[in-house]
Amino acid sequence: MSEQQAYIDSPWLDPDAEPFIKVRGITKKFGAFTAVNNVDLDIYRGELFCLLGGSGCGKSTLLRMLAGFEQPTSGSFSIDGVEMANVPAYERPTNMMFQSYALFPHMTVEKNVGYGLKQSGVPKSEIEDRVNDILKLVELQDFKKRKPHQLSGGQSQRVALARALVKEPKVLLLDEPLGALDKRLREQTQFELMNIQEKVGITFIVVTHDQEEAMTLSTRIAVMDAGQFSQIGTPTEIYEFPESRFVADFIGSTNIFEGRVAEESGDHVTVDTEAGPVLIDHGMSVQNGARVFIALRPEKIQLTKEPPVAAGPNQAKGVVEDIGYLGDVSIYRVRLDNGTLVDVTAPNLVRPKNRTHKITWEEDVYLSWSASSPILLTK
Amino acid sequence: MSKGRSPFLTWMLVLGMAFLYVPMILLVIYSFNKSKLVPVWGGWSVRWYVELFQSPEVWSAVMLSLKIGVVNATFATILGSLAGLAMVRFGRFKGRTLMSGMLAAPLVMPEVITGLSLLMLFITMQDLIGWPAERGFTTITIAHITFSLAYVAVIIQSRLVGMGETLEEAAQDLGAKPFRVLTDITLPRLAPGMMAGWLLSFTLSLDDLVIASFVTGPGSNTLPILIYSRIRLGLRPDINALATIIILVVAVGVAIAGIIMMRQQRQRDLELSRVSDG
Incomplete structure (x- = not known):
């Protein structure tokens, strides 16, 4: 891929790209409580950007400030080069899809979707056409005359999406868009949402607490904690290269071992941890003897009954204490000889019945992992 | 105990209901009494109802009460709704508490x-600015509005709190200016509460004797005032008939208000359950 092509897919890498949404030093206080604490953020045109975090981390407050429902205590932001501080909610080039959908209960689907266009004085015949088009996009053209209480959860969700999209806003804000759907529908809708975003080409900002949703949907994710960003990056970066224990722990599951740097050289690092010596195959700027953390994903650990051929780093011995069968994978909780617990996931490639080397409770097992898997964290 | 309600509870229920309703039932029955002497039963008849409707005094009292009721309910609903909106939707303004x-x-x-206190106010105002020139319809209506609007404000506040602000935010987000949000979203959603408030104000006004008798003037008798003044001269069968009619009107008003509020509650529960199960 040429560099130019790479920039089209990932504009945040292009040093010359102008961010579409610029957030600068935004702080929001509710009394003594600081919901959002001095954050900066650049979002580029056409991105599907996720704000991910637990409840109370400030992600919804940030979204509501973008929509104009809350005024920042300090700081500023602009959309497409226009400063938003003094623009009221009803004049902003944003539309929001609410967590509760917020469909107007006394209006039909058609009226709900057309409401925004009516407010901007679009002629009646054009409203009708655009409403029809957008309802076709979300596959609800037969539900025009229904009232919101006659719709299922999934249908309400799509009406809410259509209503937010029909005005073709510069930015679509989605607050937990799939939160109220059941798991099956949620997975299906995730892909629909991505397809629709690609079709309409509008910049999406999604707030969610569901890390799986964020991983599937987004071009980039901002992990939020206590009103600040812990890390901003692509799903792969966030998952494979978390910058802190919080992010490593929040996204997916992970084993975290405390340790001290035993040897540090240009192309590798060795750390003595509770799980034995860990070798990392790339250099890091850490001091010998420094206290650090090693994060190791459960799926990156191999579990065998046979002892390793040679002694060395990146392996450990333990006893299976618990097994969680999830269908596609099983989680093995292994207690190492020194008492440390390590989670390991292994795909169930064959049915458990047919397994020749079935690993079961109270069995001695050996763990090993590649030198590229451990992540060294200093915070 | 699972075989049914204990007899004690059943008896308490019967006694309690009897305590509340036997007097009214007696009154209704005696309104159909043929005899001119209230305590003496003389057979069924509707003559007191007929007589009642032929009495110009009663008619003018009915008309005055209805007029006051309607004007009071309308103003109280408008003012009470505005007060409720201010309390719930205007944030923490100065002097809110x-x-x-x-x-x-x-x-x-x-x-x-x-x-x-209202009587004192009207007298003072008459001295100072010459208005209200005489006490009657205007003063009673103003007096009724003062307490009715408090009831409306309470109903509207609870409704607004129950509604939440999300729909208004959604409308604003779609480009509706504040006034459009009010007319398109807030008022239609408030309508059942406002209707309940109107009916409640109307019945409150229809019932009121004490305040009305303070602020009324010569010749302006509302229905309760008329009844009271007649009763003072002794029990009269035509008053029983009048009371029966009032009971009927008030019961219907309260029932309609109750149904509206119940529907509203059900609608709210429905919306809530939809949000939670998706």
């Missing part, structure tokens, strides 16, 4: 005091 207390005060103030 004071206003909240003052809005609720008429609900707990003894009627005698409300009546007396």
Whole structure:
């Protein structure tokens, strides 16, 4: 891929790209409580950007400030080069899809979707056409005359999406868009949402607490904690290269071992941890003897009954204490000889019945992992 | 115990209901009494109803009460709704706590005091600016509005709190200016509450004797005032008939208000359950 092509897919890498949404030093206080604490953020045109975090981390407050429902205590932001501080909610080039959908209960689907266009004085015949088009996009053209209480959860969700999209806003804000759907529908809708975003080409900002949703949907994710960003990056970066224990722990599951740097050289690092010596195959700027953390994903650990051929780093011995069968994978909780617990996931490639080397409770097992898997964290 | 309600509970229910309703039932029955002497049963008849409708005094009292009721309910609903909106939707403005207390005060103030203080106000105003020139329809209506609007404000506030602000935000987000949000979203959603408030104000006004008798003037008799003044001269069968009609009207009003509020509650539960199960 040429560099130019790479920039089209990932504009945040292009040093010359102008961010579409610029957030600068935004702080929001509710009394003594600081919901959002001095954050900066650049979002580029056409991105599907996720704000991910637990409840109370400030992600919804940030979204509501973008929509104009809350005024920042300090700081500023602009959309497409226009400063938003003094623009009221009803004049902003944003539309929001609410967590509760917020469909107007006394209006039909058609009226709900057309409401925004009516407010901007679009002629009646054009409203009708655009409403029809957008309802076709979300596959609800037969539900025009229904009232919101006659719709299922999934249908309400799509009406809410259509209503937010029909005005073709510069930015679509989605607050937990799939939160109220059941798991099956949620997975299906995730892909629909991505397809629709690609079709309409509008910049999406999604707030969610569901890390799986964020991983599937987004071009980039901002992990939020206590009103600040812990890390901003692509799903792969966030998952494979978390910058802190919080992010490593929040996204997916992970084993975290405390340790001290035993040897540090240009192309590798060795750390003595509770799980034995860990070798990392790339250099890091850490001091010998420094206290650090090693994060190791459960799926990156191999579990065998046979002892390793040679002694060395990146392996450990333990006893299976618990097994969680999830269908596609099983989680093995292994207690190492020194008492440390390590989670390991292994795909169930064959049915458990047919397994020749079935690993079961109270069995001695050996763990090993590649030198590229451990992540060294200093915070 | 699972075989049914204990007899004790059943008896308590019967006694309690009897305590509440036997007097009214007796009154209704005696309104159909043929005899001119109230305590003496002389057979069924509707003559007192006929007589009642032929009495110009009664008619003018009915008309005055209805007129006051309608005007009062309308103004109280408008003012009470505005007050409720201000309390719930305008954030923490200066003097909000004071206003909240003052809005609720008429609900707990003894009627005698409300009546007396309003009378003093009207007299003082008449001295100072010459208005109201005479006490009657205008003064009673104003007096009724003062306490009715407090009830409306309470209903509207609870409705607004129950509604939440999300729909208004959604409308604003779609480009509706504040006034459009009010007319397109807030008012239609408030309509059932406003209707309930209107009916409640109407029945409150129809019932009121104490405040009205303070602020009324010569010749302006509302229905309760008329009944009271006639009763003072002894029990009369035509008053029984009149009371029966009032019971009927009030019961219907309260029932309609109750149904509206119940529907509203059900609608709200429905919306809530939809949000939670998706």
